Amino acid sequence: MAHQSGNGMRIAIVGAGIMGRMMAWQLLQRQEAISLTIFDKDPIESGSAAAYTAAGMLAPYSELESADLAVFHMGLASLTRWPDVIHTLNSRLAKPLTLFDRGTLVVAHRQDKADFQQFSRQLIGKLPDFVQDRVFSHMQFLTQPTLHQYAPQLANNFEGALYLPNEAWVDTAEVMAGLADCLQQSAVKWHANTHVLRVDNEQQSADANSAAVFLPEGKHVFDYVIDCRGLGAKQDVSVVGQRGAKLSYNTVDDKTCEQQMPKLRGVRGEVITLYAPEVELKHAVRLMHPRYKLYIAPRHNHHFVIGASQIESEDTGPITVRSTLELLSAAYSIDAGFGEAKIVKTATNCRPAYPDNLPKVHFNQRVMRINGLFRHGYLLAPMLAEQACNRLFDVDFKSTYVDLIQEVAC
Amino acid sequence: MSWQLAGNTLNSRFLIGSSLYPSPHIMQQSIAASGAQVVTVSLRRQSPGLKGGDSFWQHIKSLNCHILPNTAGCYSAKDAIHTAIMAREVFNTHWIKLEVLGDEYNLQPDPFALLEATKELIAQGFEVFPYSTDDLVLAERLVSAGCNIVMPWGAPIGTGRGLINPYALKTLRARLPDTTLIVDAGLGAPSHAVQAMELGFDGVLLNTAVAEAQNPILMAQAFRDGIAAGRSGFEAGVIQQRDLAKPSTPVLGTPFWHQDKDDRGG
Numbered sequence: 130m131a132h133q134s135g136n137g138m139r140i141a142i143v144g145a146g147i148m149g150r151m152m153a154w155q156l157l158q159r160q161e162a163i164s165l166t167i168f169d170k171d172p173i174e175s176g177s178a179a180a181y182t183a184a185g186m187l188a189p190y191s192e193l194e195s196a197d198l199a200v201f202h203m204g205l206a207s208l209t210r211w212p213d214v215i216h217t218l219n220s221r222l223a224k225p226l227t228l229f230d231r232g233t234l235v236v237a238h239r240q241d242k243a244d245f246q247q248f249s250r251q252l253i254g255k256l257p258d259f260v261q262d263r264v265f266s267h268m269q270f271l272t273q274p275t276l277h278q279y280a281p282q283l284a285n286n287f288e289g290a291l292y293l294p295n296e297a298w299v300d301t302a303e304v305m306a307g308l309a310d311c312l313q314q315s316a317v318k319w320h321a322n323t324h325v326l327r328v329d330n331e332q333q334s335a336d337a338n339s340a341a342v343f344l345p346e347g348k349h350v351f352d353y354v355i356d357c358r359g360l361g362a363k364q365d366v367s368v369v370g371q372r373g374a375k376l377s378y379n380t381v382d383d384k385t386c387e388q389q390m391p392k393l394r395g396v397r398g399e400v401i402t403l404y405a406p407e408v409e410l411k412h413a414v415r416l417m418h419p420r421y422k423l424y425i426a427p428r429h430n431h432h433f434v435i436g437a438s439q440i441e442s443e444d445t446g447p448i449t450v451r452s453t454l455e456l457l458s459a460a461y462s463i464d465a466g467f468g469e470a471k472i473v474k475t476a477t478n479c480r481p482a483y484p485d486n487l488p489k490v491h492f493n494q495r496v497m498r499i500n501g502l503f504r505h506g507y508l509l510a511p512m513l514a515e516q517a518c519n520r521l522f523d524v525d526f527k528s529t530y531v532d533l534i535q536e537v538a539c
Numbered sequence: 540m541s542w543q544l545a546g547n548t549l550n551s552r553f554l555i556g557s558s559l560y561p562s563p564h565i566m567q568q569s570i571a572a573s574g575a576q577v578v579t580v581s582l583r584r585q586s587p588g589l590k591g592g593d594s595f596w597q598h599i600k601s602l603n604c605h606i607l608p609n610t611a612g613c614y615s616a617k618d619a620i621h622t623a624i625m626a627r628e629v630f631n632t633h634w635i636k637l638e639v640l641g642d643e644y645n646l647q648p649d650p651f652a653l654l655e656a657t658k659e660l661i662a663q664g665f666e667v668f669p670y671s672t673d674d675l676v677l678a679e680r681l682v683s684a685g686c687n688i689v690m691p692w693g694a695p696i697g698t699g700r701g702l703i704n705p706y707a708l709k710t711l712r713a714r715l716p717d718t719t720l721i722v723d724a725g726l727g728a729p730s731h732a733v734q735a736m737e738l739g740f741d742g743v744l745l746n747t748a749v750a751e752a753q754n755p756i757l758m759a760q761a762f763r764d765g766i767a768a769g770r771s772g773f774e775a776g777v778i779q780q781r782d783l784a785k786p787s788t789p790v791l792g793t794p795f796w797h798q799d800k801d802d803r804g805g
Contacts, residue, residue, distance in 0.1 A: 195561050242646075254753055301792070315624030394563075419697055440584050442591030451584070451612075484598060486562035 141351040144358030145169035146178035149511040150308035152503040166318040182427040182478035207512040235291040237417035241474025244417040331338035340495035356498040359481040393480030395443035402474040407466035448475040491536040556746025563598040573759035587625040609636035615655035636668045645695040661685040673707035690723035692752040699727025729765035736769025
């Protein structure tokens with residue numbers, strides 16, 4: 130059992146994006162004796178977190194085309210946790226959150242049939258055996274008449290679709306606000322608008338028993354610090370990596386250490402929110418195209434999020450004309466009802482990613498760093514938080530996601 | 540067997556792209572597996588003015604290959620020239636893979652704007668690697684403009700169709716014997732690369748066929764081997780096809796009762 134003092138274990142979470150908030154919420158759900166403090170550079174209600182820009186897709190199948198199998202496995206497990214997350218949050222909230230769980234329709238225009246086939250082939254090829262056995266419950270090819278029953282407007286433009294019934298999505302602004310509400314009800318100390326310089330163990334030795342959050346005006350000491358800052362941690366993670374490369378260890382050599390603490394990078398994404406009273410889509414839609422993969426995530430009251438570009442750039446400047454043209458022409462080609470839609474908002478942000486585009490939990494003495502969620506923040510946050518909590522409360526816990534959760538001796 | 544590309548001695552005839560991989564990590568492993576010594580990099584959409592792609596470019600720079608920046612995504616000579624100038628600054632090289640596209644959908648080169656941009660960039664001291672169609676007259680004009688290298692397509696970018704017009708490619712090879720010719724774009728299978736190399740092309744440039752394969756690292760090796768095999772085949776001299784089978788063992792003097800089973804040469 131971990132070290133305790135005062136009002137139980139003192140834990141700080143740095144960064145209040147989806148990972149930080151989900152982690153805080155799950156820690157409280159464990160009902161362990163803890164006192165929880167959150168540090169975040171933004172206000173509670175808004176900010177620059179990638180979590181606000183994300184469309185909130187919970188789509189492990191669709192993502193499997195380009196993502197690693199590890200993301201798929203964790204994503205499937207996470208998908209089963211989301212109903213419970215929403216349920217427990219809703220029991221505390223005046224305005225309930227919605228889990229949109231109608232699945233995804235994957236479509237392609239006739240001239241892009243090859244991309245649709247490539248997507249289906251990649252998906253079927255990568256699906257693990259336990260899915261292959263009951264493949265119909267995971268993916269269904271819809272003919273035009275069947276598609277008409279699901280989404281009549283789509284059937285006018287597409288000859289068929291691939292239906293992924295288990296996929297879901299959430300309204301990201303709603304979830305961020307709901308989590309903040311519930312956390313504040315639980316007497317969490319929330320230092321908003323607070324710039325954190327770095328987090329580190331108090332002692333650089335194997336028997337470190339506290340960790341610190343360094344602010345410009347001084348440091349705050351805790352039993353554990355969980356760093357969920359995303360790209361905000363870029364500087365810190367690089368520092369750890371550099372230091373790690375210079376020391377020697379009993380369990381890992383320098384090279385392994387460097388690999389465990391690789392550099393974070395930002396991957397630019399752009400999304401557009403539309404208000405389209407003429408569009409009746411109830412499912413998430415993913416459009417295959419030779420050069421970009423686009424999705425439409427319906428929100429309440431005829432609002433739709435169209436996303437997202439993926440550009441290897443750390444520029445967070447406004448959306449470009451080219452991306453706007455691509456996203457909007459794709460939306461219009463799916464449903465002409467988008468023609469008269471109002472553009473409510475455009476947003477740009479950078480997804481935090483490691484070189485293998487996989488998330489990592491690094492646990493080093495009293496500091497835990499959860500980062501690199503890339504395109505999969507909402508999808509993976511519940512499972513990453515669950516695994517991180519398990520490890521925090523049980524030193525002997527061994528995660529089944531061995532590639533993603535690492536003890537670091539540096 | 541080494542060869543010369545723009546004044547550099549290279550061992551590999553494989554030029555590889557850096558887009559579309561599942562992750563930078565897989566990209567690095569694939570490029571290492573390909574044995575390629577030249578890597579193309581796009582920068583047009585990465586806010587080069589702000590060095591937006593720096594973190595990603597670090598992964599490419601760490602491979603210690605020659606970097607061939609490209610002007611992918613440019614639709615006018617002006618855009619392409621502007622991008623080339625930024626590329627020179629970002630990557631500290633005067634090499635530029637010049638792409639000026641004329642069609643949004645199949646990313647077909649615009650031959651007129653390509654020639655215009657080529658002339659300007661050569662005047663500014665660039666080593667231009669123009670991505671062109673397989674049109675002979677265009678290739679000749681590019682050479683007259685000062686290109687040492689021409690890169691005709693096998694097929695439109697990303698289609699994976701292979702060499703859709705081998706006749707045109709053979710013509711280019713025959714008519715431009717002193718120009719470095721590299722087949723760029725449209726290849727899908729390693730056999731397409733073998734075919735291009737057997738025609739006597741100096742190299743092959745591709746991206747999608749590797750990056751979007753189910754196993755990009757293995758596909759990079761397959762193309763590496765295909766390109767080497769095709770080149771060896773070209774250098775070794777492929778035999779002339781004949782209408783009639785010619786046994787390698789003379790029939791005369793062969794015991795006729797064995798001939799059916801054992802002695803039919805190929």
